Amino acid sequence: MDARHTPNWRRYPALYAALWKNSVVREMQFKTNFLLWIVVELLWFALQLAFMSVVYAHTDEIAGWTRWQVVLLVGCSNLVQQLFTAFFLSNLMEVSEHIRTGRLDFMLLLPVNTRFLVSMRKVDLGAFANAAAAAAVVGYALHRLGHRPSAAEWLGFGAMSLAGLAVHYSLMFLLSTVAFYTVRAQGIVFGYYNLFNIARIPDGAFPPGTFRRVFTFVLPMILVANVPARALLGTLQSAVPMALLAGMALALFAASEAFWRRALKHYAGAGS
Amino acid sequence: MRKYLHVLGIGIQNTLVYRANFLFRAAASLIPLAGTIYLWKAIYGGRAAGDSFGGYTLAQMVSYYLLVTLVDAFTAVAEDDWQIAAEIKDGNISQFLLKPIDYLAYRLCLYVSGRAIYTTVALVPVGIFLFVLRGYLVPPHDNLALAAFVASCLLAGLLQFFLAYVMAMLAFWVLDVSTFIFIQFAFEYIASGHLFPLDILPAGLARAIQFTPYPYLLHFPVSVYLGRTGGTQLWQGLAVQAAWVVAGYAAARFAWNRGVRRYSAVGG
Numbered sequence: 155m156d157a158r159h160t161p162n163w164r165r166y167p168a169l170y171a172a173l174w175k176n177s178v179v180r181e182m183q184f185k186t187n188f189l190l191w192i193v194v195e196l197l198w199f200a201l202q203l204a205f206m207s208v209v210y211a212h213t214d215e216i217a218g219w220t221r222w223q224v225v226l227l228v229g230c231s232n233l234v235q236q237l238f239t240a241f242f243l244s245n246l247m248e249v250s251e252h253i254r255t256g257r258l259d260f261m262l263l264l265p266v267n268t269r270f271l272v273s274m275r276k277v278d279l280g281a282f283a284n285a286a287a288a289a290a291v292v293g294y295a296l297h298r299l300g301h302r303p304s305a306a307e308w309l310g311f312g313a314m315s316l317a318g319l320a321v322h323y324s325l326m327f328l329l330s331t332v333a334f335y336t337v338r339a340q341g342i343v344f345g346y347y348n349l350f351n352i353a354r355i356p357d358g359a360f361p362p363g364t365f366r367r368v369f370t371f372v373l374p375m376i377l378v379a380n381v382p383a384r385a386l387l388g389t390l391q392s393a394v395p396m397a398l399l400a401g402m403a404l405a406l407f408a409a410s411e412a413f414w415r416r417a418l419k420h421y422a423g424a425g426s
Numbered sequence: 427m428r429k430y431l432h433v434l435g436i437g438i439q440n441t442l443v444y445r446a447n448f449l450f451r452a453a454a455s456l457i458p459l460a461g462t463i464y465l466w467k468a469i470y471g472g473r474a475a476g477d478s479f480g481g482y483t484l485a486q487m488v489s490y491y492l493l494v495t496l497v498d499a500f501t502a503v504a505e506d507d508w509q510i511a512a513e514i515k516d517g518n519i520s521q522f523l524l525k526p527i528d529y530l531a532y533r534l535c536l537y538v539s540g541r542a543i544y545t546t547v548a549l550v551p552v553g554i555f556l557f558v559l560r561g562y563l564v565p566p567h568d569n570l571a572l573a574a575f576v577a578s579c580l581l582a583g584l585l586q587f588f589l590a591y592v593m594a595m596l597a598f599w600v601l602d603v604s605t606f607i608f609i610q611f612a613f614e615y616i617a618s619g620h621l622f623p624l625d626i627l628p629a630g631l632a633r634a635i636q637f638t639p640y641p642y643l644l645h646f647p648v649s650v651y652l653g654r655t656g657g658t659q660l661w662q663g664l665a666v667q668a669a670w671v672v673a674g675y676a677a678a679r680f681a682w683n684r685g686v687r688r689y690s691a692v693g694g
Contacts, residue, residue, distance in 0.1 A: 197609060201616055208626060
């Protein structure tokens with residue numbers, strides 16, 4: 155097909171399919187390694203669940219959340235985190251490397267949206283296995299709670315999980331764009347791992363104050379898993395948290411796009 | 427001996443380059459710590475004042491995590507295991523086989539210099555954090571506990587280093603050691619008491635973990651500070667910790683000797 159006669163956006167599904175194929179081929183070259191990474195992630199997930207089960211051996215509720223509600227929360231937080239890992243994480247970790255080695259120059263020359271290419275070049279297939287494990291934990295927790303979510307609750311859960319995914323992606327994209335200004339961005343990107351730890355804590359544990367404000371309105375980690383979990387459990391008192399998470403996702407995405415454009419203007423190419 | 431002092435100096439100069447990185451890393455690690463402390467406050471929130479959780483009051487529990495952060499800053503390996511594995515894989519250790527320098531002692535010097543710089547840099551953000559939470563930080567049980575705490579931190583550092591060294595030796599046998607290191611780290615994270623104090627675990631499990639070296643990395647020094655391990659238990663604990671250090675040293679030497687025999691210096 156001649157690219158000049160096809161509307162631009164129509165080429166993207168085929169392009170993304172080709173990128174997927176490349177990822178599969180790449181991962182299958184090192185099968186043992188691929189399986190071991192799934193084991194590593196499963197172990198850390200099990201560790202978080204072990205922590206909660208040890209705590210609930212001594213208590214019945216934390217900040218209004220019962221045992222299986224918290225298991226569902228940990229599951230949601232891991233689901234969103236693993237989907238983020240599957241689609242974006244390794245790509246965004248490489249941005250500073252693309253800049254340092256000059257590979258970004260070639261990407262800028264390709265007739266494709268550079269942000270798309272930088273963000274979605276690779277797919278981490280192992281993370282889908284871990285996302286499935288997280289989904290299974292969410293399902294089991296629902297079973298233990300004896301809660302059968304309504305269609306609206308499922309819809310709210312799906313939409314809010316996507317918003318949480320968008321928050322992780324936009325924030326991490328913002329952080330990796332810092333690489334245009336300093337070569338030390340790698341450390342900042344690794345620091346993002348620390349934020350995941352906030353996402354799986356029940357929201358009621360954070361008293362009103364600076365910490366809660368920062369992690370709601372600047373880095374909305376308190377929202378990314380708590381809101382989808384509450385949507386599924388039907389424990390949202392109003393639509394405000396949903397609107398807030400959706401709004402934060404949009405605002406952060408817009409901010410990341412603005413910063414990306416500014417950084418590209420500032421960029422002068424590698425070695426110049 | 428002079429040459430190792432020289433290595434120490436080089437190590438300090440090399441890691442000083444990363445001081446901004448260290449500062450950022452130390453500050454970023456306080457975010458999950460703050461989250462954990464909020465979580466524990468909420469857990470205690472549902473209980474009567476002065477009530478204890480597995481034998482810990484809220485102040486003791488918060489102190490536990492603060493001390494774990496301190497001991498961890500002081501002893502954790504940063505890049506040492508990756509670097510050793512990379513030097514084996516890339517064939518860079520060939521030069522150490524030819525030079526009159528002992529690789530284990532060389533790496534130990536680099537570890538010590540790295541920790542010295544990291545602890546100094548981390549002191550700023552961690553110090554501010556401790557100051558904010560000073561109301562929760564309980565003082566050491568007594569002077570003996572403080573002295574024993576310092577001694578067991580030093581032993582914990584050695585044990586941590588030998589553990590990382592042995593893990594890195596896997597690079598002689600497998601191409602990519604990173605997954606093994608992460609799997610080992612997951613076990614270490616729970617069994618060393620990093621995730622929560624080991625005494626809140628079911629008794630059988632807690633006792634089983636005591637037979638591994640892991641509790642001596644974090645849990646033991648911290649419980650010495652808090653006075654939860656005292657009297658004969660204290661001396662016994664220090665002796666067992668020292669024995670694990672010796673065992674770690676022996677394992678490190680053994681793994682190196684076996685590894686070098688297999689080593690063929692690909693591209694070295």
